[in-house]
Amino acid sequence: xxxxxxxxxxxxxxxxxxxxxxxxxxxxxxxxxxxxxxxxxxxxxxxxxxxxxxxxxxxxxxxxxxxxxxxxxxxxxxxxxxxxxxxxxxxxxxxxxxxxxxxxxxxxxxxxxxxxxxxxxxxxxxxxxxxxxxxxxxxxxxxxxxxxxxxxxxxxxxxxxxxxxxxxxxxxxxxxxxxxxxxxxxxxxxxxxxxxxxxxxxxxxxxxxxxxxxxxxxxxxxxxxxxxxxxxxxxxxxxxxxxxxxxxxxxxxxxxxxxxxxxxxxxxxxxxxxxxxxxxxxxxxxxxxxxxxxxxxxxxxxxxxxxxxxxxxxxxxxxxxxxxxxxxxxxxxxxxxxxxxxxxxxxxxxxxxxxxxxxxxxxxxxxxxxxxxxxxxxxxxxxxxxxxxxxxxxxxxxxxxxxxxxxxxxxxxxxxxxxxxxxxxxxxxxxxxxxxxxxxxxxxxxxxxxxxxxxxxxxxxxxxxxxxxxxxxxxxxxxxxxxxxxxxxxxxxxxxxxxxxxxxxxxxxxxxxxxxxxxxxxxxxxxxxxxxxxxxxxxxxxxxxxxxxxxxxxxxxxxxxxxxxxxxxxxxxxxxxxxxxxxxxxxxxxxxxxxxxxxxxxxxxxxxxxxxxxxxxxxxxxxxxxxxxxxxxxxxxxxxxxxxxxxxxxxxxxxxxxxxxxxxxxxxxx
Numbered sequence: 289x290x291x292x293x294x295x296x297x298x299x300x301x302x303x304x305x306x307x308x309x310x311x312x313x314x315x316x317x318x319x320x321x322x323x324x325x326x327x328x329x330x331x332x333x334x335x336x337x338x339x340x341x342x343x344x345x346x347x348x349x350x351x352x353x354x355x356x357x358x359x360x361x362x363x364x365x366x367x368x369x370x371x372x373x374x375x376x377x378x379x380x381x382x383x384x385x386x387x388x389x390x391x392x393x394x395x396x397x398x399x400x401x402x403x404x405x406x407x408x409x410x411x412x413x414x415x416x417x418x419x420x421x422x423x424x425x426x427x428x429x430x431x432x433x434x435x436x437x438x439x440x441x442x443x444x445x446x447x448x449x450x451x452x453x454x455x456x457x458x459x460x461x462x463x464x465x466x467x468x469x470x471x472x473x474x475x476x477x478x479x480x481x482x483x484x485x486x487x488x489x490x491x492x493x494x495x496x497x498x499x500x501x502x503x504x505x506x507x508x509x510x511x512x513x514x515x516x517x518x519x520x521x522x523x524x525x526x527x528x529x530x531x532x533x534x535x536x537x538x539x540x541x542x543x544x545x546x547x548x549x550x551x552x553x554x555x556x557x558x559x560x561x562x563x564x565x566x567x568x569x570x571x572x573x574x575x576x577x578x579x580x581x582x583x584x585x586x587x588x589x590x591x592x593x594x595x596x597x598x599x600x601x602x603x604x605x606x607x608x609x610x611x612x613x614x615x616x617x618x619x620x621x622x623x624x625x626x627x628x629x630x631x632x633x634x635x636x637x638x639x640x641x642x643x644x645x646x647x648x649x650x651x652x653x654x655x656x657x658x659x660x661x662x663x664x665x666x667x668x669x670x671x672x673x674x675x676x677x678x679x680x681x682x683x684x685x686x687x688x689x690x691x692x693x694x695x696x697x698x699x700x701x702x703x704x705x706x707x708x709x710x711x712x713x714x715x716x717x718x719x720x721x722x723x724x725x726x727x728x729x730x731x732x733x734x735x736x737x738x739x740x741x742x743x744x745x746x747x748x749x750x751x752x753x754x755x756x757x758x759x760x761x762x763x764x765x766x767x768x769x770x771x772x773x774x775x776x777x778x779x780x781x782x783x784x785x786x787x788x789x790x791x792x793x794x795x796x797x798x799x800x801x802x803x804x805x806x807x808x809x810x811x812x813x814x815x816x817x818x819x820x821x822x823x824x825x826x827x828x829x830x831x832x833x834x835x836x837x838x839x840x841x842x843x844x845x846x847x848x849x850x851x852x853x854x855x856x857x858x859x860x861x862x863x864x865x866x867x868x869x870x871x872x873x874x875x876x877x878x879x880x881x882x883x884x885x886x887x888x889x890x891x892x893x894x895x896x897x898x899x900x901x902x903x904x905x906x907x908x909x910x911x912x913x914x915x916x917x918x919x920x921x922x923x924x925x926x927x928x929x930x931x932x933x934x935x936x937x938x939x940x941x942x943x944x945x946x947x948x949x950x951x952x953x954x955x956x957x958x
Contacts (some may be wrong), residue, residue: 293833298514300631300658309595309861312420312421313373313378313381313421314373314378314381314387314389314410314421314788315370315372315373315378315389315422317336317420317422317915318370318391318408318410318421318423318751320336320859320955321333321336321408321423322368322369322370322391324336325366325368326366326367326368328353328354328355328358328363328366330350330354330355331351333350333351333354333687333894334347334350334351336422336423337350337422337423337424337425338411338413338422338423338424338425339422339779340424340522341422341423341424341425341426342938344426345425345426345942350425352372353430354430357430357440360442361397361398361399361442361601362397362398363394363395363396363397364395364396364397364798365395365396366394366395367393367395368391368392368394369391369392370390370391370392370408370656371389371390372388372389372393372498373387373389374666380558381410385412386409386410386412387409387410387411387421388407388408388409388410388704389407389408389410389843390406390407390408391405391406391407391408392404392405392406393404393405393406394530397599397601397613398442398597398601398612398615398789399442399599399600399601399612399613399615400599400614400944401613402431402601402612402613404431404489405425406428406429406432408423408424408429409423409424410422410423410424411424412882418758421796423544431603431612431726433603433605433610433612433957434603436605436797437605437881438603438604438605438610439605440601440602440603441576441602441603441604442577442599442600442601443599443600443602444597444598444599444600445598445599445600445616445617446578446594446596446597446598446599446617447594447596447597447598447617447618447619447620448463448618448619448620449463449543449558449579449593449594449595450589450593450594450595450619450620450621450622450623451463451622451623452555452585452586452589452593452622452623452667453622453623453624454624454625454626454628454629454632455624455625455626455627455628455629455655455657455851456628456629457624458546458629459544459546460545460546460547460554460555460585460625460627461543461544461545461555461585461586461958462540462543462544462545462546463541463543463544464519464520464541464542464544465518465520465539465540465541465542466515466517466518466519466520466539466540466541466544466672467517467518467520467526467537467538467539467540467878468516468517468537468538468539468540469491469514469515469516469518469526469529469535469537470512470513470514470515470535470536470538471487471498471502471512471513471514471515471519471535471536472510472511472513472534472535472536473502473507473509473513473534473535474509474510474804475531475533476508476533476534476535477534478533479533481495482629483532483533484498484499487515487529487532487533487534487535490525490528490529490609490674491515491674492516492673492674492675492676492678492845493515493516493676495944499513500600501513501514501515502592504548512538514538516674517542517671517672517849518539518672518674519542519544519668519672522672522674525674525743526813532756536803540915542667542671542672543579543671544560544749545557545667545668546629547629547632547633547666548664548667549664549665549666550629550632550633550636550637550660550664551629552661552664552665552666552667552688553584553659553660553664553665553692553693553694553695554584554585554627554632554660554661554694554795555584555585555586555662555667556581556582556583556585556586556587556667556815557581557582557583557586557667557670557671558579558580558581558582558586558590558671559578559579559580559582559670559671560576560578560579561574561575561576561577561579563576565580566567566659568855580594581593581594581634584692585623585625585632585795588794588795588796592620592621592623593620593621593623594620595617595618595619595620595621596615596617596618597617598614598616599613599614599615599617599653600613600614600615600618601614610855614696621849623850624850624851624852625656625849625850625851626650626655626656626657626848626849626850626851626853627656627657627658627659627849628658631648631657631658631956632658632659632660634655634952634955634956635648635658635660635952636660636664638948638951638952638955639660639662639935639948640831641662641663641687642662642663642935642948643662643663643687643688643693643935643936643937644660644662644693644933644934644935644936644948645660645661645662645693645694645696645828645933645934646658646659646660646694646828646931646932646933646934646948646949646952647659647660647664647694647827647828647829647831647832647931647932648832648929648930648931648932648952648956649829649833649836649847649929649930650928650929651835651836651839651840651845651850651922651928651929651930652839652840652856652927652928653845653855654833654836654845654846654847654848654855654856654857655847655848655855656829656847656848656849656886657929659694659795659829660694661683661691661692661694661695661810662691662693663685663687663691664689665682665689665690676888685946693828693934694797694827694829695795695796695797695798695827696798696827696830697798697799697800697801697825697826697827697830698826698827698828698903698916698934699820699821699822699824699903699904699905699916700820700824700825700826700831700901700918701819701820701821701822701901701902701903701904701916701917701918702761702763702819702820702899702900702901702902702918703831703899703900703901703918703919703920703932704817704818704819704824704826704885704901705757705758705761705766705819705820705899705901706758706835706838706872706875706899707765707782707785707834708766708769708770708778708781708818708819709754709757709758709872709875710777710785710837710838710868710872711773711777711781711782711784711785712754712769712770712773712781712782712861713754713864713868713871713872714781714784714863714864715773715780715781717769717772717773717777718754718769720753720754720755720868720871721753722751723749723750723751723752723753723756724751724752724753724765724768724769726744726748726751726752726762726765726768729743729744729745729746729747729748730742730743730744730764731744731764731767731768733771733811733815735819736811737811737812740763740812741761742767742815742816743763743764744760744762744763744764744765744847745761745762745763746760748760748762752764752765753873754871754875755874755875755878755930756874758878758879758883758899759875759878759879759882759883759884760883760884761879761883761884761900761901763819766818766819767815767816767818767819768815769814769818770814770815770817770818771811771814773785774814775807775808775809775814778808778810778814778817778818779802779807781913782802782817784804784860784863785834785837785844785860785863786800786808786833786834786844786859786860787800787801787802787824787826787829787830788789788800788801788802791827791830792830792846792847792859793829793847793848793849794848794850794853795849797827797829797830798827800824800825800826800827800830801823801824802817802823802824803817803822803823803824804823808822820901820903821903821904828932828933828934829847829932831920831932832847832920832930832931832932833845833846833847833859833920835920835922835930836930837860837864837869838864838869838872838873838876839869839873839922839927839930840869841865841866841869842856842861842862842863842864842865842866842868843858843860843861843862843863843867844858844859844860844861844863845857845858845859846858846859847859872950873897874922875893876897876898876899877924878897879895879897879898879899879900880892880895880896880921880924882901883900885898885899885921885943885956886921887943887948888900888943888946888947888950889947889950890954891945891947891950891951891954892954893954893957894923894924894925894957895923895925896921896922896924896953897921897922897923897924897925898919898920898921898922898946898949899918899919899920899921899941900917900918900919900942900945900946901917901918901919901920902915902916902917902918902938902942903915903916903917903918914936914937914939915937915938915939915942915943916934916935916936916938916940917934917935917938917945918932918934918945919931919932919933919946919948919949920933920943920949921931921946921949921950921953922953923953923957926957929953929956929957931947931949931952931953931956932954933945933946933949935948
């Protein structure tokens with residue numbers, strides 16, 4: 289019974305609704321049409337057009353056309369408003385079966401706002417219950433200028449991509465003339481196949497790829513067919529190419545990276561927009577013909593560098609143009625860095641292809657002067673290279689040139705010891721004048737450690753104090769001190785130095801970590817962490833930044849990358865007192881004068897202070913794994929530059945990182 293009542297109610301509602309729609313006035317009917325229009329429900333709109341309209345404009349010329357135009361124009365905030373007929377006008381319409389209703393359309397588009405006034409003619413059609421008002425539609429509803437056959441055109445003006453420059457306005461990424469090399473097929477000479485083979489070999493292409501380009505649908509007789517792009521610097525290659533019949537070139541503009549490999553990891557490169565890129569970007573910002581930052585600073589500052597396209601929406605009819613909306617292109621911004629390209633290139637060359645990273649900063653301002661990852665890649669080769677399978681070669685290279693080492697973290701080894709010293713001095717657990725009795729080359733804190741022992745390089749001739757421990761790089765001293773501090777105090781100290789938290793730098797640098805869990809609740813792990821082993825990892829830039837605390841009366845500076853960032857920002861304040869900083873600085877000088885860096889720093893052109901470090905890469909104490917070497921140091925007298933150097937796989941040449949650091953400092957101070 290209830291089911292029958294429910295069905296009856298539903299049928300009554302449908303009947304009443306149908307009747308109310310059939311009995312609608314022109315105002316009611318057009319209001320319903322506008323509601324669908326505002327929601328871009330074009331299919332429902334089409335059901336409300338007159339018979340003559342449907343005959344003149346099939347659904348693809350109505351629904352599909354509306355959809356495409358609105359999508360192409362990126363229409364938003366669409367608003368249609370109608371001027372209602374008065375009662376007298378409505379009564380006259382009812383008698384005549386015709387009505388005219390003025391309306392206004394407004395919208396936002398890719399080229400700016402568009403609005404217009406138009407009139408809708410409605411006609412009553414149908415018989416009895418089927419009688420209703422229908423819209424006499426024409427293309428003028430889309431835009432009035434299209435009423436009698438006007439053609440809609442959209443033109444885009446690309447912006448000029450902003451450049452990336454160093455602190456002295458030297459370009460790291462710039463827009464410059466490049467050459468598009470191609471073939472005029474009819475001029476390939478009497479041996480076209482042989483010539484294509486030569487061209488393919490020089491450009492790193494296959495003959496099949498060349499044929500595919502030459503056989504494209506758009507190719508016409510005596511037309512230039514582009515094959516590849518080369519830079520102006522590749523004149524030797526061009527001389528070989530131009531000797532082949534059919535080859536020619538045209539000037540165009542492209543992205544150039546003057547720093548090559550030295551800045552590859554930092555600056556990155558641009559590339560063609562992919563389908564995946566289009567999904568990730570806001571609709572309308574890119575087309576499949578655009579380029580986008582793919583890596584490094586080009587990707588990081590894509591929004592600023594890219595700028596905004598200019599757009600013009602117009603109607604063309606009988607050779608005359610009517611502009612509906614226009615937006616000028618806005619060129620991208622230039623990005624100016626604190627980086628010095630001369631420093632960057634000198635560091636990269638000094639590393640001589642070793643797997644390494646170097647961070648160089650101004651110790652007084654926090655400005656980053658160099659961020660180097662070695663080996664690297666040349667962005668110009670990726671964009672315009674003629675080496676076959678270049679990307680595969682880079683991916684399969686055992687030295688991993690695609691790895692950005694300066695943004696990665698590593699076990700710091702003994703360069704961590706000055707930080708541990710600062711933590712102990714600050715929390716009062718380390719008395720710099722008090723020596724610890726350490727016997728032999730190994731130490732264990734009891735049964736809880738099992739068979740594990742901390743080892744040191746050399747025995748002491750008496751109690752070991754802080755200065756001696758830093759100069760001789762005594763693992764046991766720092767392990768004892770960390771155990772004495774306890775997990776809570778030591779972890780608090782590490783966090784005070786920024787470990788285990790976000791690193792405040794414009795370029796994404798992996799955050800330094802205390803351990804996998806963020807805790808040091810295992811005493812062996814606590815001991816190992818104190819001298820830069822365990823699970824502790826830091827970036828080379830974070831280490832350089834941490835050492836600024838020793839040169840700025842205990843204040844650790846915030847590193848900067850952009851030239852417009854405030855200088856001398858303090859990231860962590862009063863980590864140690866000025867007196868405690870002097871204690872550490874004195875020891876860092878003696879590391880070079882009489883300690884672990886004495887021999888490897890002998891070629892310094894001026895007094896240098898710093899700390900050596902070796903991080904063992906092994907899973908157990910029985911392993912004999914590779915080692916990474918470190919040196920973090922600065923000019924003793926000027927205290928104006930800190931370099932943090934990490935070189936991978938230096939087993940058997942432990943002084944090598946220090947030698948490279950000294951060489952870098954010598955060059956920077958020239």
